[in-house]
Amino acid sequence: MIKAVIVEDESLIARELENKIGLVAPDVQVIDVLPSLKTAKKWFMQNAEPDLLFMDIQLSDGVSFELFDHFQLSCPVIFTTAYDEYAIRAFRVNGVDYLLKPVDMEELKNAIGKCRKVIESSTPSSFQIKDLMQVLQHPQSPGSLYKEKFIVSIRNNWIPVQTKDIACFTRDNLNYLYTFTGDKYILxxxxxxxxxxxLDPKIFYRANRQSIIHTDSIQSVKPHENQKLTITLKAPLKMEVDISREKAPAFKKWFDR
Incomplete structure (x- = not known):
């Protein structure tokens, strides 16, 4: 039995992750869920490290990487993130597993499978947490990481649309972009x-399967009793975009920065 610990400050997300782990990997036993950096530090002072760690990156009281400044942890780690593309790129370079919220079952299964091989081979995790922190805090050449403009075709002419001028992207049979002034183009x-x-995930958010929205395009957010959210975009768009109950906590964390 593989003993795992979840570090996640959103109780709903933590509970759903634990349920999904039980479905895709019955041999993984979640022995504890730690809701904050402070709780995690105290837990690791009093307990031996688990076989596997699931860690949210942005916690309510800090960044989970701080744990590695205090403890020499060698167990494999699966990081979860709502939006941080810098982290994702760093994980790819250093071979660290990561999951985007909301967690996909198949991706979760594959990530656990990779970690299982590490555990069974007794090979220590190879990623360098300090290098990862450096990339997160001081991303190099941000202009080269994300697209600065999109080229659209109008009457056989190519027209550049600056990414900073795009309010949202939508899917409706075809993919479209809308500018802040209300212009609509096929992508x-x-x-x-x-x-x-x-796209820079600090600026653009994947709201659902049909929409990606710019943070400055949001006029208001209306919560519903079923925990879903409805986003209204600013004029002239005045478009409504729905956020599912599962994605609502991650969206709130992204928006409230």
Whole structure:
């Protein structure tokens, strides 16, 4: 039995992650859920490290990487993140597993599978947490990481649209972009996933399967009793975008920065 600990400050997300772990990996036993950096520090002072760690990056009282400044942890780690593309790129370079919220079952299964091999081979984790922190805090050449403009075609002419002028991207049979002034253009991309990879996640948020929104395009956010959210975009768009109950906590954390 693999003993795991979850470090996550959103109780709903932590509970859903634990349930999903039980479904895709019955041999993984979650022995504790730690809701804050302070709680995690206290826990690791009093307990031996688990076989596997699931860690949210941004906690309510700090960044989970701080744990590595205080404890020599060698167990494999699966990081979870709502939006931080800098972290994702660093994880890829250093071979660290990560999951985007809301957690996909198949991705979770694959990530646990990779960590299981590390545990069974007794090979220590190879990532360098200090290098990861450096990338997060001092990203190099941000202009080269994200797309600065999109080229759209109008009457056989190519027109550049600056990314900073784009209020949202939507999917409706075809993919479209809308500018803050209300202009609408067809995008020459097959999926919104491709577009999402090109955008700065601190500025753009994948609200649902049909929409990616700019933080400055948001006029208001209305919470519902079922914990879903409805976002109204600013005029002239005045478009309504729904956020699911599962994504609502992650969106709030992204928006409230």
């Amino acid at each position: 020459d991309y097959a999926t919104l996933e491709e577009v999402e990879e090109l």
